Amino acid sequence: MSSDAHAHDHGSSDAHAGTRSGQLIGFGASVVLTAIPFLLVMNGSLDKQVAALIITAFAAVQVVVHMIFFLHMNPRAEGGWTMMALIFTIIMVVIALSGSLWVMHHLTTNMMPVHEMGQTP
Structure with a gap:
């Protein structure tokens, strides 16, 4: 070939x-x-x-x-399978990152600081 x-x-x-x-x-x-x-x-x-x-x-x-x-x-390499794998990977990364950021934001806004509970650190 x-x-x-x-x-x-x-x-x-x-x-x-x-x-x-x-x-x-x-x-x-x-x-x-x-x-x-x-x-x-x-x-x-x-x-x-x-x-x-x-x-x-x-x-x-x-x-x-x-x-x-x-x-x-x-897009044409290996019949498009590499591009589909890339798209799947990007979707999974976006889901993982956005979920992690959402959880961290939720924890940050809902955690009560120590000084508001009447305790000293």
């Missing part, structure tokens, strides 16, 4: 994803997507919430870069 037929069988729509230049592009993008939030935090000029949102956005983009350039994921 030739390499073109092998790439076609796995549904490689990105011509650079499996090559050395694709690996270097992915690495460069990862470095830039890490350096920019680091510099924003080290500069300290942004509000904490804005910085957290920017870091989260850059992290999401970096996850996509890693999936495309290093994991070679695309």
